[in-house]
Amino acid sequence: MQFTAKDIAMLLNGTVEGDALVAVNQLAKIEEAQQGSLSFLANPKYEQFLYTTNASIVIVNNSQQLTAPVNSTLIRVENAYSAFTLLLEKYNTFKLYKEGIEQPSFIHETAKLGENAYVGAFAYIGQDVKLGNNCKVYPNCYIADNVTLGDNVTLFPGVVVYFDCVIGSNVTIHSGAIIGSDGFGFAPNADGSYTKIAQIGNVIIEDDVEIGSNATIDRATMGSTVIRKGAKIDNLVQVAHNAEVGNNTVIAAQSGISGSTKIGARVVVGGQVGFAGHLTIADGSQFGAQTGVNSSIKEADKQWGGTPYLPYKDYLRAHVNIRRLPDLEQRVRELENIIKDLKKDVQ
Amino acid sequence: MQFTAKDIAMLLNGTVEGDALVAVNQLAKIEEAQQGSLSFLANPKYEQFLYTTNASIVIVNNSQQLTAPVNSTLIRVENAYSAFTLLLEKYNTFKLYKEGIEQPSFIHETAKLGENAYVGAFAYIGQDVKLGNNCKVYPNCYIADNVTLGDNVTLFPGVVVYFDCVIGSNVTIHSGAIIGSDGFGFAPNADGSYTKIAQIGNVIIEDDVEIGSNATIDRATMGSTVIRKGAKIDNLVQVAHNAEVGNNTVIAAQSGISGSTKIGARVVVGGQVGFAGHLTIADGSQFGAQTGVNSSIKEADKQWGGTPYLPYKDYLRAHVNIRRLPDLEQRVRELENIIKDLKKDVQ
Amino acid sequence: MQFTAKDIAMLLNGTVEGDALVAVNQLAKIEEAQQGSLSFLANPKYEQFLYTTNASIVIVNNSQQLTAPVNSTLIRVENAYSAFTLLLEKYNTFKLYKEGIEQPSFIHETAKLGENAYVGAFAYIGQDVKLGNNCKVYPNCYIADNVTLGDNVTLFPGVVVYFDCVIGSNVTIHSGAIIGSDGFGFAPNADGSYTKIAQIGNVIIEDDVEIGSNATIDRATMGSTVIRKGAKIDNLVQVAHNAEVGNNTVIAAQSGISGSTKIGARVVVGGQVGFAGHLTIADGSQFGAQTGVNSSIKEADKQWGGTPYLPYKDYLRAHVNIRRLPDLEQRVRELENIIKDLKKDVQ
The missing domain is CATH 1.20.5 (Single alpha-helices involved in coiled-coils or other helix-helix interfaces)
Structure with a gap:
């Protein structure tokens, strides 16, 4: 996995300045780069590093002027940051490329895999499961009966999806996340004990969602717990039964959303935030870390903090x-x- | 999986009003129900939906009077809510029915399975493990050596139970929950490093307990961490070494109980609550979400909130x-x- | 697994007082011990239990004087606490002894196992993985391509290590912990959606680290997320991309460290604490449970509490x-x- 400056310049439609045959095998920040690394300079604030870096190749803007000698080979492009981001993606796609069915795995005879599937060893795919194309089900994943996945879904090792859940396309779920476990519903009895309320709904995850490691998203009592298109959910987040997370809403690690609460679109939630149950949160709301939200918010696009929460400035x-x-x-x-x-x- | 109004009325000991042959294949709330759904009306507040619902069948109380024409077939019973709850349970029992030993699984030759066991593929059952009757061990579960399970225990996919732990009857543990990992015990050395204190105790989970996804319950240093009969523990809850959770106590998601703390019976703990170590918490205490409890509570049945906690009204x-x-x-x-x-x- | 007082005295270099042939098969606290148990008395505060305990054997200090008759066999040693700790360790080493390769497991042909390895059933070891000597990879673990482990590493069941991560020697990782999942990095687009920023760095865990159940440690965007030598991380802790945890730092359950934050050495973090991103925290800082840290701390060895945090006394x-x-x-x-x-x- 070595690439020359010439190869990379062709890919990026850039021009080489220096040794076109120098090769790299990793990507690094310009200030940390070692020989054999490719880096980039986009922010003029860091120009000094261009003259001291050990990177073998540095991607720079076409407009970059040099005020001292440079040891690295340069690749000049229109937008160095975008070009580097493109390389990051290609690098990762390459690193994460997997296909084929590893043995032993368990694929129910009624399950349908799409084209170009990866099913890792010790993965379990239940009855009537349907996978779209280009799905990757890593080892030790469990997909229960009657689950549907769209195209380009990646389940990293150890993801569990309970029965009847529906997952859209371009969804990534990280290791240990649990989708569709029972909502926490119990009816109190006269003697102080509780009777479980059967949780027969499901979880619907729409397209372009990413869910972090060891996050938990409970199935609805009836109906669906819904994660809307484009939402991003970090590690160890809890989403309770019948809750809803809106389009392009971002929730940082260890936050929790109680039952039946509807979080709007474009909401930004810091880490360790808690929402009580049965609330409605307006679009574009923003919450500082550790905020405690105990009532609905009707006004959109406001910032909040504290427990119980206040307007951020008041907090x-x-x-x-x-x-x-x-x-x-x-x-x-x-x-x-x-x-x-x-x-x-x-x- | 289709049932007619006649079938269901027989099961519930009810009477049919309308087309006795209409069939349903799912359960839904009356306001969300589509054709082919069965729903119920118990609360008079929602009577309006009875006249507009698309449900094919609606279960109603014998006492229900009609003030407008109804499109659905009705099934009249003594108590519509109880009847519907019974159906929910039966539906879920049917959906979750599993039995037999899937291959490949790992069952140590000394392990004893009870009657009617389900052991999923890639499940691991260690040396001298004893399972009661009707236990379900889903795929990718790990049961270490010398663990005992009572009757009717369900371990959903990916549950881990460390060695020597004891689990009672009618216990349900959701995916990714870890029972019996080492308590967090380290003795400081003079040079600033720590020496691990071996954790040789276990976890005891009594009957009728439910534990949520990705919850963690650590084994005791010596003796036992105990979850008493009827307790319900939600997702991502942490119970540290030598802690105890009382009978019928309910703990919501992401709460944490530090080492050696004893939570009494009938306690209700909101989400993201934290208890310091070595406390004793009186029976019937109630804690609002995100409460921080840093001292023991002797008076039973009080409400608390805030960090550090105060009587709820004072908070x-x-x-x-x-x-x-x-x-x-x-x-x-x-x-x-x-x-x-x-x-x-x-x- | 029975040992006589004579056996144990030889191991501890102690002297027997009483029946040298009495046998024990478990360790217990003196106040809870049953017949067949071995216990110890180090703290004079508990001397009363020496005369009432049911323990078959009690380890006591050479200096211990008796003021009443004792039923147990005594073993006298220089330091009863140290002697008992040694026994705890030996007991646990014995209980946790595993070796050999269980089937079915998945070991890539290019992977290198060290001497005396244990690889449990349904464990997955990827391409170019290198294990040191005496490593234990329990069932249902997943070690991705190009991961390196030092000597004496234990991965309990269900641990996931993503590709390219590096783990030192004498590291213990408990069940369900996820090492190296993607950092939570997304660039906002003009239409409100987000584009994922590829996370191509890794996680480095140095020697003598212990990581708790269901903890999550994300890989760096570029470079490394680092857990330094001797750090101890409890259950359900979140460490975000490019963060660093210092030498011998201890972090209690459910705490979270945001992206790029550097926690110094010898820091003590209580449970449910949160650190904002891009902070630097001085060596020896101590944080009470549920503290919220939103700015860097330059002064070493101070105590803090509250949200936002204050000097502990002020809080x-x-x-x-x-x-x-x-x-x-x-x-x-x-x-x-x-x-x-x-x-x-x-x-």
């Missing part, structure tokens, strides 16, 4: 005031003393 | 006061100004 | 003041009334 101001509390208490005590004296004077 | 009042802090500071400033003037007047 | 004081807020508000109201009267008097 910051409240915390400044909390720090000043000992000082405020002291001021009140002084006033009380002055007034005691004043009353004496006046009487 | 709410404190937060109202926090929001009013800028206002309070302003009032103090005004007093200071008035008093400055007063002092001048008096002097 | 405690602030919360005392919060509880007193209704009282403070009342004092201000009284001052306002007094002053209203005073002003009348003065005018």
Whole structure:
């Protein structure tokens, strides 16, 4: 897996400055790059590194001027950042390329695999499961009966999808994520014990969704828990039964969404945020890390923080005031003393 | 999997009103139901839906009176809600029915399976493991040496149970939950490093417990971490070594219980709550989401919230006061100004 | 697995007092011990238990004096606590002893196993993987292509290590932990959707690290996410892309470290703590449970608490003041009334 400056310049439609035959086998940041690495310079702030880097090849903008000698081979392109991002993607596609059916795996006779499938060893594909084209089911994944996957779905090792769930196209689910386990629903009995409420709904994950490692998304009691198109969910996030996550909404690690809460579109949720149940959250809302949301939000595109949550600015101001509390208490005590004296004077 | 109104009425000991041969193949809420669905009406608040629903069959109370024409076939029963819950259960039992030993699986020659066992492909059952009757061990589960399971235990795909743990009857553990991993115990050395303290205890899970996806329950250092009868633990909950969760206690997602803390019976814990170590929490305590509990609670049946926790009402009042802090500071400033003037007047 | 007092005394270089042939098969706390158990007494506070315990054998300090008759056989050693810890370790080593390659497992023809390896059934070892000596890869683990493990590494069942990650020696990773999944990196597009930023870096775990169940450690975008020598990470902890955890740093359950944050050495992090991204945290910092850290910390060895975080003492004081807020508000109201009267008097 070696590429010359010439190869890469052809791919990027760029021009080589320096040794066109120098070869690289990895990508690195310009300040950390070793010999054999390819890097890039887009931000003029980092120009200094261009003259000191050990990278064998550096991609630069066509407009980049040189103010000192450069040891690396340069590849000049219109937009160095975009060009490098393209290489990152190609590199990863190459690294992650897998196809074929490894043995032993378990594929039910009624399951339908699409074209170009990868099914890893010890993966389990149940009855009536349908996979679109170019799906990758890594080892130790479990896909229960009657699950449907669209095209270009990747399930990394150890993903579990319970029965009847529906997953769209271009979806990536990282290791250990659990899709469609039972919602947490129990009816209290007179003696203090609980009776389980059967959870017969499912989870629907629309296109272009990514779900992080060890995240949990519970099936609906009835109906569906829904993750809408383009949503991105980080590691260890909990989405409870009948909840909904809107289009292009982003949820950072360890946040939790309680049952039946509907998060709107374009919402940005920091880490360790919690939403109570049965809420509706307006589109474009933004939540600082560790926010606690205990009521619905109707106004779109506002920022929030704190537990219970406040408008973000009020939250910051409240915390400044909390720090000043000992000082405020002291001021009140002084006033009380002055007034005691004043009353004496006046009487 | 089609059932007619006549079939269902017989099962529920109800009477049919309308086409007794109409068939359904799914269950749905009355307001969302499509043709081919069975639904129910129990709460008079939703009576309007009875006249507009697309459900093919609706279960109603014997006492239900009709004030407009109905398109669906009705099944009249004594208690529509109970009847529907019964159907939910039967539906789920049917959907989740599995039996037999799938290949390849790993069952140690000394392991004892009970009657009517399901062992999925790629499941691992270690030395001297004992399973009661009607246990389901889904694919990719791992049951270590010397583990005992009671009757009617379901381990969904990817559950791990470390050695020596004991699980009672009627226990359900969802995918990715880890039972019996090492407690987090390390003794500090003089040079700043740590020496691991071997964790040789186990986890005991009593009857009628349900544990959510990706929850973690650590084994005791010595003795047992115990989850008592009827407790319900949600996804991504952490229970540390030597902790105890009481009878019929309910713990919502992402909460954590530190080492050696004993949670009483009938306790209700919201999401993302944290308990410090070595605490004792009284029976019937209730904790709002994100509460931080840093001391023992002796009084039973109280409600708590906030970090560090306060009586729930005090917590709410404190937060109202926090929001009013800028206002309070302003009032103090005004007093200071008035008093400055007063002092001048008096002097 | 039975040992006599004579056997154990020889192992510990101690002397037997009582029946040297009495046998034990388990270890227990002195106050919980049953017949057939071995226990220890180190702390004089618990001396009373020495006279009432059911333990068959108790290890005591040479200096221990007896003030009443003892039923157990005693083994006298220089340091009873150290001697017992040694036994705990030996016990656990014995319980956890595994070797050999179980079938079916998947070991790529290019993978290199060291001496004395254990590879459990349904474990997957990819292309060009290198294992040191005495490695244990339990069932259902997945080690992706080009991963390197040092000596004495244990991966409990269901651990996933993505491609290119590097793990040192004497590392223990508990079940369900995910090492090297993609960092949460997405570039926003003009239409509100996101484009994934390929994550081509890796995770480096140095020697003597322990990682808890269902923890997630994401690979770097470029370069490495690093867990330094001797760090201990508890269950359900999240470490994001390009973060770094310092030498001998300890992180309790459910805490999260955002992208590119560098945690120093000897840091102690309580449970459910959150760190924002791109921070640098000084060596020896200590954080109470549920702390929210939103800025870098330059001063070493300080204690912090609260959200947003404060010096620990200030945090405690602030919360005392919060509880007193209704009282403070009342004092201000009284001052306002007094002053209203005073002003009348003065005018």
